Amino acid sequence: MDWLLRTMSGYADRPAMVVGESVYTYASMLDNCREWADTIREHGIRPGEVVSLEGDYSPSVCGAIMALLANRNIIVPLSDNVQHRHDELMDIAQADRSFVFGATGPEIRTYARSGHSGLLAEFIREDKPGLILFTSGTTGVPKAILHDFTRFVERYKTPRDTMRTLTFLLFDHIGGLNTMFHTLANGGTIVAPTSRTAAAICALIEKHRIELLPTSPSFLNLLLLSGAYGKYDLSSLRIITYGTEVMPDSILQAAYRTFPGIQLRQTYGLSELGILRAKSRASGSPWLKLGGEGVETRIVDGMLHIRSDTGMRGYLNAPSPFDEQGWFNTLDEVLTDGDYIRILGRRSDVINVGGRKVFPVEVEDVLLQMPEIADAAVRGEPNPLLGRVVAAVVNLHEPLDPKTLKARIRSFCTGKLENYQIPVKIEIRQEHLFTERYKKMRK
CATH class of the missing domain: 3.40.50.980 (Rossmann fold)
Incomplete structure (x- = not known):
């Protein structure tokens, strides 16, 4: 200290x-x-x-x-x-x-x-x-x-870039604490928002010439839908980092097209392990490489395991999740391509439809490409025949009859998803589909 x-x-x-x-x-x-x-x-x-x-x-x-x-x-x-x-x-x-x-x-x-x-x-x-x-x-x-x-x-002892940074993530979140200590250790400036609406964040970026915005995919989607980015001068912004949840490719590509001069970097961290050093394959790519001093990774049964020198001591109210060699199972399912990984989602979120895996973000990614849908949250619901079926809760741009929407979803998804991946239950909601931490709400 x-x-x-x-x-x-x-x-x-x-x-x-x-x-x-x-x-x-x-x-x-x-x-x-x-x-x-x-x-x-x-x-x-x-x-x-x-x-x-x-x-x-x-x-x-x-x-x-x-x-x-x-x-x-x-x-x-x-x-x-x-x-x-x-x-x-x-x-x-x-x-x-x-x-x-x-x-x-x-x-x-x-x-x-x-x-x-x-x-x-x-x-x-x-x-x-x-x-x-x-x-x-x-x-x-x-x-x-x-x-x-x-x-x-200890991780903040190594000097890094000094930037004017907006503290979007809350201070009791591992990402928020990372932002705070990283910025203070490198002589940067923290700009603390009093409101986290899209317009309020854009106004702060313009007023204080923010260079770094750490945020989440859900907020990026909200920002894109709001159009607020077009009403303010965001030319100071150099980097947008995103984490806390899986990024749908449709949102990532929309952000890449909308902000061509801004680097989009994926971050990865867990409250148990801290924020790890991550390198995106390219701006707008969902593939990243994890590592850094004192960090090891491995893939076991399709899931990411991490061993880190800066991991937690343990849970106060639950058994230790570390194995005898100190490995932590993140429960994140991933794809691999050489040294790079792509995160598909938590195993607990995977929907088992008659023995076949459905990752919610894959379905959400397709739904978000529909002109009618502003946001979508996909989850599994019990089914006596298949065990689980795919259900989707959606926000719409304009009111639409549920029966018509369901037919349009099936038509749009055919050819883009396997039949068992297409939502069979649809619910329309007015409320946002993310938490106060701007993280997708699927439960």
């Missing part, structure tokens, strides 16, 4: 973060960190205590993160969209304190705990700073992922 603070001090007069109309330099960010260090001492927060940080990107949040890590605490970032599960997550993380960042300023709350147990107790005895993230599933109990923060932050 000391090396990061020293690095940031070398950029003292540079702008580190922009929030609304306010610009904060690296010097002011470090002042914020020192103020939080004083607050931590005043409240008697001891090393090893688990502290949640509840809010969004701001100099105060970043200062608190760095001060807590320097104090060898275990931090638990929580964004607003998980507040409905707040008490459950706090219990799983065994949190001792909360720093709540609201409109009237930060509030510190203390919880009565009799101590810590299991893997967390073992980790605390090592007297190291830690990080707890939660898996982002919408159903079931989320898994709490424990990282040794000293190892987690």
Whole structure:
């Protein structure tokens, strides 16, 4: 942690973060960190205590993160969209304190705990700073992922490009944290959005001359559908990175045509392993190569396995997923072409139709080529004869009778998909088909 603070001090007069109309330099960010260090001492927060940080990107949040890590605490970032599960997550993380960042300023709350147990107790005895993230599933109990923060932050020691970056991904997401630490370690500027609509993001790109936009395929589709990109000057944008879910080829090619001067780079990461170094075969290509220092990959039974030096210590509330040699099964099914892979989707999303595999993204890719369909989410539904059949939920550009739509879908998909891949159940919805994290909702 000391090396990061020293690095940031070398950029003292540079702008580190922009929030609304306010610009904060690296010097002011470090002042914020020192103020939080004083607050931590005043409240008697001891090393090893688990502290949640509840809010969004701001100099105060970043200062608190760095001060807590320097104090060898275990931090638990929580964004607003998980507040409905707040008490459950706090219990799983065994949190001792909360720093709540609201409109009237930060509030510190203390919880009565009799101590810590299991893997967390073992980790605390090592007297190291830690990080707890939660898996982002919408159903079931989320898994709490424990990282040794000293190892987690090592990857940012290697100097990289310095860019003005928009923090699109939330700060309790592995991709959002990667954006924050990568930018601060390289003297770049973070621009934090207060709204993540297509128009708001385009306006920020124009106003602050954003160079790097890390986002998701679902947001790129929304951006393309909105037409907002044509109403603002996006000429500063050099790179769009996309990850968190599988990219349908139709969206990727549409983005490639719409933004010919912007590099489109696929990223890959997991909360359990962090963000890996990834190299796209070309801008607009769905094929990528994974690697980097301390990272190994292999394909077993069509699934990607990874072994990484920066992997998590384990789950707080679930068995370890690593095998005896330290390999982690990502459960992502992939195709291979030499050193490159193409991600098809999670095995849990695969629809088994009479013993034949259907990958939702393959069907979504075809549906998104239809002029009637704005967005599509494909899933399996039970069938007494075949086990599962393909069902699709769609957003339409214009109202259409369901019976007519179903006939058009079958006609359009014939010849592009196998018969068993064509959706037999169709549902039309007005609501977006992605979560607050702009990730496709299939469940």
